[in-house]
Amino acid sequence: MKVVLIVDDSTVIRKVAGKIVRELGFETLEAADGRLALDQCEKRMPDAVLLDWNMPVMDGLDFLRELRKMPGGDVPQVLFCTTENDMNHIQRALEEGANEYIMKPFDSEIIEDKFRQVGLL
């Protein structure tokens, strides 16, 4: 079963997104900030990361930069999932190696669509 790491400082978002992702047939892991997410990736590299932008300790963009430097860090499909919904943020995310971008609020159909677009489904 493919593994999706959900990185968000909101427990509610982690819970909601986790339920949707599991219903799509994935195993989920969770992290509350970018640093904890990197620790998680060192232990077990996920197949995909659903990534918030604004988080304490380490934000999503810094996490993404660090992830892509790690051995095997080029493998996970990274999908930002954030309230930052302007073109500038989207372009920066893509430049740093994000594969897709979800603008909150999201629903199960959007997540399913985006997972399909990056080949996870």
Place this chain on the structure above:
Amino acid sequence: MQPENLDFIAKFLKDRSGLVVTADKGYLLDSRLTPLARKRAIKDVDSLVQQLRTGRDAELERAVVEAMTTNESFFFRDGKPFDQFRDNVLPALMQARATRKSFRIWCAAASSGQEPYTIAMILKEQAAKLAGWKVEIVGTDISHDILDRAKKGVYSQFEVQRGLPIQMLVKYFKKKDELWQIDDSLRAMVDYRHHNLLQDLKSLGKFDVVFCRNVLIYFDQPTKTRVLDGIAAQMPADGWLYLGGAETVLGLTERFKPVATQRGVYSLTGAPAKV
């Protein structure tokens, strides 16, 4: 709704738009027509139908047809048909039309524009190969209101996240307050026209590729046959027809046959085998 009103509106909708409303879909009439009744300060849906029955309110007739039209549409809906169009149909079409360097595409239920703009994006991505070609995309719909929306090309955040790859959003849209505006160059590629599929299609001319996806599902069998045969008459012998995933020509018409291995794609009977 009173039975005689239900009978009247079911026949009215069938005649005007082909839409089949059976008694078990009465809830659909209530949910779609109640807001219209409220907007026009009419007491309830029964009263609205009574007014419709006078046959003297053309504007109300139009509004009822529009209110009952389903306008769900996504960019790159179902994905695969558009991959297939880009990878198989477009190269074959360019080869077949190499001499005249032109072709026409018809979106028979353009709705709010997502399908014609999807095709426009695919063609735009092939701009180098299509340099010097004249390509026409015609989008038709029965609803004037939805065509106005399509022409504007402005979409909500939710709409641009359904099926549209983020790279395409960045490339072809601009953010305008909380909405997303499609690029003018794509808007200019689509010619939107009001047209009812039950009316004569000849005025639209011939089309090399026809997208008529998720439309037939709302029609009864004879109407489906009539529409498919009408489309067939507007296509050259080597044209392509795309239907929705839940739609087929089987049992409806002999004019089309499925293209082997390409789900949802059809060619005219008698046309050479396609890949």
